[in-house]
Amino acid sequence: MTTVSLTVNGRAVTAAIDPRTLLVQFLRENLRLTGTHVGCDTSQCGACVVHLDGKAVKSCTTLAVAVDGSSVTTIEGLASGDALHPMQEAFREHHGLQCGFCTPGMIMSAVDMVNRRGHHLDEKTIREDLDGNICRCTGYHNIVKAIAAGAEAMGRAGAPLRQAAE
Amino acid sequence: MSATGIGAAVRRKEDHRFITGQGRYTDDINRPGQVHAYFLRSPHAHAIIKAIDTEAAAGMPGVIGIFTGADLAADKIGGLICGWMIHNKDGTPMRAGPHPALAQGKVRYVGDHVAVVVAETLAEAKDAAEAIAVDYEELPAVVDTGTAAGAKTVIHDEAPDNTVFNWHLGDREAVEKAFRAASHVTKLDLVNNRLVPNAMEPRAAVGDYDAGEGVFTLYTTSQNPHVARLVLSAFIGIAPENKLRVIAPDVGGGFGSKIFIYAEETVCVWAAKKVGRPVKWTADRTEAFLSDAHGRDHVTHAELATDAEGRILGMRVKTTANLGAYLSTFSSSVPTYLYAPLLSGQYDIPAIYCEVDAVYTNTAPVDAYRGAGRPEATFVVERLIEVTARQLGKDPARFRMQNYIRRFPHQTPVIMMYDTGNYGASLKKALEMIDYKGLGKRKRDSARAGKLRGIGFSSYIEACGIAPSAAVGSLGAGVGLWESAEVRVNPIGTVEVLTGSHSHGQGHETTFAQLVSDRLGISIDNVSIIHGDTDKVQMGMGTYGSRSGAVGMSAIFKALDKVIAKGKKVAAHVLEADEADIDFADGHFAVKGTDRKLDFGSCALQAYVAHKFNGQELEPGLKEGAFYDPTNFTFPAGVHICEVEIDPQTGVTRIERWAAVDDFGNVINPMIVEGQVHGGIAQGVGQALLEGARYNADGQLVTASFMDYTMPRADDLPSFDVGMTVTPCPSNPLGIKGCGEAGAIASPPAVINAITDALGHEEIAMPATPQAVWRAARKSMNRMAAE
Ligand code: FES
Numbered sequence A: 001m002t003t004v005s006l007t008v009n010g011r012a013v014t015a016a017i018d019p020r021t022l023l024v025q026f027l028r029e030n031l032r033l034t035g036t037h038v039g040c041d042t043s044q045c046g047a048c049v050v051h052l053d054g055k056a057v058k059s060c061t062t063l064a065v066a067v068d069g070s071s072v073t074t075i076e077g078l079a080s081g082d083a084l085h086p087m088q089e090a091f092r093e094h095h096g097l098q099c100g101f102c103t104p105g106m107i108m109s110a111v112d113m114v115n116r117r118g119h120h121l122d123e124k125t126i127r128e129d130l131d132g133n134i135c136r137c138t139g140y141h142n143i144v145k146a147i148a149a150g151a152e153a154m155g156r157a158g159a160p161l162r163q164a165a166e
Numbered sequence B: 001m002s003a004t005g006i007g008a009a010v011r012r013k014e015d016h017r018f019i020t021g022q023g024r025y026t027d028d029i030n031r032p033g034q035v036h037a038y039f040l041r042s043p044h045a046h047a048i049i050k051a052i053d054t055e056a057a058a059g060m061p062g063v064i065g066i067f068t069g070a071d072l073a074a075d076k077i078g079g080l081i082c083g084w085m086i087h088n089k090d091g092t093p094m095r096a097g098p099h100p101a102l103a104q105g106k107v108r109y110v111g112d113h114v115a116v117v118v119a120e121t122l123a124e125a126k127d128a129a130e131a132i133a134v135d136y137e138e139l140p141a142v143v144d145t146g147t148a149a150g151a152k153t154v155i156h157d158e159a160p161d162n163t164v165f166n167w168h169l170g171d172r173e174a175v176e177k178a179f180r181a182a183s184h185v186t187k188l189d190l191v192n193n194r195l196v197p198n199a200m201e202p203r204a205a206v207g208d209y210d211a212g213e214g215v216f217t218l219y220t221t222s223q224n225p226h227v228a229r230l231v232l233s234a235f236i237g238i239a240p241e242n243k244l245r246v247i248a249p250d251v252g253g254g255f256g257s258k259i260f261i262y263a264e265e266t267v268c269v270w271a272a273k274k275v276g277r278p279v280k281w282t283a284d285r286t287e288a289f290l291s292d293a294h295g296r297d298h299v300t301h302a303e304l305a306t307d308a309e310g311r312i313l314g315m316r317v318k319t320t321a322n323l324g325a326y327l328s329t330f331s332s333s334v335p336t337y338l339y340a341p342l343l344s345g346q347y348d349i350p351a352i353y354c355e356v357d358a359v360y361t362n363t364a365p366v367d368a369y370r371g372a373g374r375p376e377a378t379f380v381v382e383r384l385i386e387v388t389a390r391q392l393g394k395d396p397a398r399f400r401m402q403n404y405i406r407r408f409p410h411q412t413p414v415i416m417m418y419d420t421g422n423y424g425a426s427l428k429k430a431l432e433m434i435d436y437k438g439l440g441k442r443k444r445d446s447a448r449a450g451k452l453r454g455i456g457f458s459s460y461i462e463a464c465g466i467a468p469s470a471a472v473g474s475l476g477a478g479v480g481l482w483e484s485a486e487v488r489v490n491p492i493g494t495v496e497v498l499t500g501s502h503s504h505g506q507g508h509e510t511t512f513a514q515l516v517s518d519r520l521g522i523s524i525d526n527v528s529i530i531h532g533d534t535d536k537v538q539m540g541m542g543t544y545g546s547r548s549g550a551v552g553m554s555a556i557f558k559a560l561d562k563v564i565a566k567g568k569k570v571a572a573h574v575l576e577a578d579e580a581d582i583d584f585a586d587g588h589f590a591v592k593g594t595d596r597k598l599d600f601g602s603c604a605l606q607a608y609v610a611h612k613f614n615g616q617e618l619e620p621g622l623k624e625g626a627f628y629d630p631t632n633f634t635f636p637a638g639v640h641i642c643e644v645e646i647d648p649q650t651g652v653t654r655i656e657r658w659a660a661v662d663d664f665g666n667v668i669n670p671m672i673v674e675g676q677v678h679g680g681i682a683q684g685v686g687q688a689l690l691e692g693a694r695y696n697a698d699g700q701l702v703t704a705s706f707m708d709y710t711m712p713r714a715d716d717l718p719s720f721d722v723g724m725t726v727t728p729c730p731s732n733p734l735g736i737k738g739c740g741e742a743g744a745i746a747s748p749p750a751v752i753n754a755i756t757d758a759l760g761h762e763e764i765a766m767p768a769t770p771q772a773v774w775r776a777a778r779k780s781m782n783r784m785a786a787e
């Protein structure tokens, strides 16, 4: 057993865990934050995307102990109180989800995309940038629309933008 | 139309929990004291199990129990069943081998279930499974669909030539005659590639046993929890139905793969009593690839006969369908009654004859996957039509228009009685949307850029709302395909609707509520839709085959009628009028020709307080149920046109344009319907361009992860132009035809027709990967150079 300390959705958590525990297991099983999903075992689908110190990571491919001391935001921590994050609202408004299983990862990836690429995202950019997330239900059509609209709305809401260093 | 009624693009009620991470999927459920199951699976495609030694494994840390097929047999747990009996040409029943949940002496595909380890943690269960010693005697594997019947190796003794059935439909003699009279015959050899459904949520189960009550509960990823309970009770023998509760909570996509009753779910619920603890299992993605029922996998030879004017005279089709190593729940119906009756497509074809041989192979079971039989039929029809038009030198759109059915009802030669449609209208609209007139210029522009542009059509038809029950019963179905609904009105006029349909992405919590809101004139927020729990909903047949609108909502409609009728009785007493003089509209019961009225909520309260009427003459309360059995199939139909551009240097195909015009009858929520179309097209494009489950000669699945099996991603697809035409369905009260599968049915031939058009009619198999397209493009160019 190893001890990890993380800030998850603004709350400090410390736990003794088996060192092989993945971040997604830690979130789902130890913290019962089941909004983060597991859709594959090869780091391909993006159902597990969370923000680690503000950047999107696949929590299925991240050891919890490796991120000791970091700050994690999951889908449960995205809204501020009752007010949905603009990207959440955009997914609802544009029917960017059907079964909802890929949705938390999609939304977390989308927010990260806006942080990296700005508020004005064209279809091509969105489609290319979304290549780490699989959705089997929507055919992506409405996800693309939702992300474009969510990006604009984040700009209007004055959400801080973190342009990628690259 | 009200803002939340029928026809409005109401935003989904269910979305809030999904976008905030509060969905409740099976793997999110944890029961107190829960332990974990891990299945030891066969590494061999075909082998005799000589011995299983679990002794070392049983002593490993955390292990609570290890069970094999012998333990299930000792508890008299029956095997998994196939619920549709098909008869051979000679009238004898199909030949099916047993399908034990845990292997009995033999394994028949890689991933077959050998034993289950139940342990405190999943890691401990996995570690222990590795310590189980299985003595296998390997047998040769039968893998190939086309040659399985002739193989020396026999998979099930009950099916000596690996053939489950030789089935046929249609009039062979009439077809022979049509072909003799033909001036042109088109012949095609087609493979409908094997697919893995890959709902993003892997299958999962939590079995729980309450020893005090003697009641089992199974939480599971199911599209039809009541059917699961029925099979687990009546056939597998877990417990009687009153002692078995099946809950299908939020389910992350199904596409058919979660209809079936599988080994893992069965074992988890049984093992919960065995070990006295709740038992949880969640598939990892590779397990899903190995053990979820796959889809398609047909090998077909098809011929179409036309006369000198280009009118279709007849069609003959010979298909071999791979059903895998065991017969999954509805497997036998897919290449038979869900396939051959659709071979008339949208065309007036006087004579059709179809033969289907279904074979066992050492591969995962094959069953319904989005469209189930209908995409296979549409692929045959639409490839034949397109190639015939080309061979006759006719414009493919005009050739279709020439042969469309124009008068309804139309009896096809293969069972179906099409009730209504307007195929020409859909085609015309789709041609406008894709700017067919501008195609020539676009082709020239592409050619100038060194690219090949092509267009492909698909005029599909599907049969949904599978029904009526007596009819499907006569065709071999083991169940009736009606649906149930119960409308419970609460004393203040809010409403709970209990439905036997199950939503796993379709948005029933919204569309069903729209219907109720529309009919009762109450706010959509005052309507809750309850589904997926056999303790709450009495009985239901679940969601598949695009049936929930046409059948599930019709049941709700029927129950609402009864609620309104009862409400009129109550209102008559309250308003002191004759029942015949009470009208119900816009949420009010009103006395004809007066201003006396009672709103729906007040009427509900009056029904429950029962002060204004004699409780002996009129029962208090406001709750009504209905079972709706359809009178016919419904026939959604439409036209999809795909335009591609191919780079002959790389073989990469880009879909440049997609126009879809569908006739789904009346539409409850266009936003949700369009979403269904988008998703269906994506799956069909996946089949046409990217996806293919491949077994090697030894029966190893070499495409068992997302690294090896290409799922469509956002940048593989365009945005789709989706339009609609409407001919209301005459056979159900809402005029709904169904929309869930259309995209997946329509799209594969549209894509392949477009690619072959771009390639100068060079044929290509699915998936048309860049490598395959590159090769075909070279062949085409060489051929054209030689000509
Ligand atoms: S679960 Fe992390 S990428 Fe699939």
Ligand code: FES
Residues within 6 Å of the ligand: A096, A097, A098, A099, A100, A101, A102, A103, A134, A135, A136, A137, A138, B200, B252, B253, B505
């Ligand atoms: S909404 Fe179902 S996988 Fe994306």
